[in-house]
Amino acid sequence: MERRRLYEGALRGVARRFGFREAATPMFEEAELFVLRSGENILNELYSFKDKGGRDMALRPEMTAPAIRMFVNGMSNDPKPIKLFYFGQCFRYERPQSGRYREFFQFGAEIIGSAAPETDAEAIAAAAAMIRELGLKEYRIRIGHIGVLRQAISDAGIPPESQARVLQLLDKKRLDEAREAMAAAGADPDAAEAAVRLACTVGGREVLDAVGGGAREYLGAVLDVLDAMGVGGVEVDLGVVRGLDYYTGMVFEAEAPALGAEKQICGGGSYSLSELFGGEKVFSTGFAIGFDRILLALEREGAPFSPAGIDAYVVCASDDAKAKAFEIVAALRAGGASADVDTMGRKMAKALRHADAVRARFAVIVGPKELEEGSATVRDMATGEQSLVKIGDLAAAVRRAG
Numbered sequence: 528m529e530r531r532r533l534y535e536g537a538l539r540g541v542a543r544r545f546g547f548r549e550a551a552t553p554m555f556e557e558a559e560l561f562v563l564r565s566g567e568n569i570l571n572e573l574y575s576f577k578d579k580g581g582r583d584m585a586l587r588p589e590m591t592a593p594a595i596r597m598f599v600n601g602m603s604n605d606p607k608p609i610k611l612f613y614f615g616q617c618f619r620y621e622r623p624q625s626g627r628y629r630e631f632f633q634f635g636a637e638i639i640g641s642a643a644p645e646t647d648a649e650a651i652a653a654a655a656a657m658i659r660e661l662g663l664k665e666y667r668i669r670i671g672h673i674g675v676l677r678q679a680i681s682d683a684g685i686p687p688e689s690q691a692r693v694l695q696l697l698d699k700k701r702l703d704e705a706r707e708a709m710a711a712a713g714a715d716p717d718a719a720e721a722a723v724r725l726a727c728t729v730g731g732r733e734v735l736d737a738v739g740g741g742a743r744e745y746l747g748a749v750l751d752v753l754d755a756m757g758v759g760g761v762e763v764d765l766g767v768v769r770g771l772d773y774y775t776g777m778v779f780e781a782e783a784p785a786l787g788a789e790k791q792i793c794g795g796g797s798y799s800l801s802e803l804f805g806g807e808k809v810f811s812t813g814f815a816i817g818f819d820r821i822l823l824a825l826e827r828e829g830a831p832f833s834p835a836g837i838d839a840y841v842v843c844a845s846d847d848a849k850a851k852a853f854e855i856v857a858a859l860r861a862g863g864a865s866a867d868v869d870t871m872g873r874k875m876a877k878a879l880r881h882a883d884a885v886r887a888r889f890a891v892i893v894g895p896k897e898l899e900e901g902s903a904t905v906r907d908m909a910t911g912e913q914s915l916v917k918i919g920d921l922a923a924a925v926r927r928a929g
């Protein structure tokens with residue numbers, strides 16, 4: 528948990544620096560909220576149940592739909608764009624494997640009420656800054672446009688009911704199966720091949736030439752803003768599909784190759800959901816980082832972490848110093864230091880070993896001599912150096928700077 532909290536704190540810091548404010552939504556919602564637009568994948572994976580009132584409920588599989596419900600219910604008049612971030616667990620009834628759990632944490636953000644390349648670039652920049660802040664070294668960010676691929680499939684004559692399946696196959700790069708599915712749906716062979724080519728178009732800005740008018744300019748503008756913000760290394764990949772159905776335009780994903788099959792550590796894009804929940808149609812852009820996965824990726828890279836420990840551990844050198852030891856630990860805590868005290872009647876040598884075990888930076892030793900002088904001996908646990916410090920000055924002497 529210490530490691531998780533450290534990373535969580537780092538992500539919150541970046542979110543706040545980007546002007547996002549924290550939101551929280553309930554752990555479960557009416558199942559309909561997710562049924563309305565989340566797509567087949569999510570539906571099969573819902574943890575759903577009937578409550579005592581006979582209502583169909585579901586544990587949240589993600590937090591975008593709940594965030595937009597919250598926006599429609601109570602924030603629709605707030606100044607736009609509304610920038611929210613959230614951190615919490617999600618539940619999907621999936622086949623558990625390394626990096627894929629039934630309960631997992633997402634750290635996500637939504638920019639609600641704006642449809643512009645600048646907004647999309649902000650979301651990508653925030654996600655990139657978060658991944659960087661955690662110190663992950665090996666990762667790729669790929670940006671695409673779901674509208675372009677949907678259009679290509681429509682142009683090939685794929686009827687709406689077959690489109691999701693074809694998109695899924697293209698996403699997984701199961702190209703022969705995608706070709707077969709398109710042929711079975713009566714697609715024009717040349718147009719179907721063009722859709723396959725599009726889904727395999729990956730590279731730098733220059734590959735945008737393969738895209739028709741509006742989307743080319745749009746993605747170009749997103750890349751311009753990213754360049755201006757110094758967010759480098761973003762690839763164009765027109766085959767990015769995403770597993771959720773609500774995306775309308777720009778989509779992006781980040782992956783950590785070290786994770787193998789479950790390498791996607793972040794996904795997002797622009798979407799519109801509010802009109803499904805009884806609100807006006809507003810466009811938004813957001814993303815969610817798979818917190819457990821990015822932690823796994825950091826562990827695989829051997830990211831250093833040392834638990835914090837405490838500032839001081841108070842040790843009695845004699846029985847008559849016991850009461851004083853408790854007085855001192857209380858004074859240390861009141862003075863802002865993190866401090867602990869022996870409560871098991873250990874002899875001094877054992878107590879000092881325990882101070883080491885709880886990673887105390889200092890041992891504060893209280894014995895008869897110290898008591899007489901109104902002081903305590905402060906021992907630096909790393910160097911063994913000792914000094915006599917007045918009781919009133921103890922907290923300042925052991926407290927970590929800053």
Ligand code: HAM
Pocket residue numbers: 588589590591592619621626627628629630631632633635636637770771791792793794795796798812813814815816817818819820
């Ligand atoms: P998603 O791609 O379904 O998007 O999930 C986001 C991230 O959550 C994934 O990239 C992955 O790292 C992590 N994740 C998903 N499922 C699991 C699992 N079973 N175990 C561990 N990690 C998992 C969304 O959920 C969208 N709501 C993102 C978004 C926000 N789009 C717009 N705004």
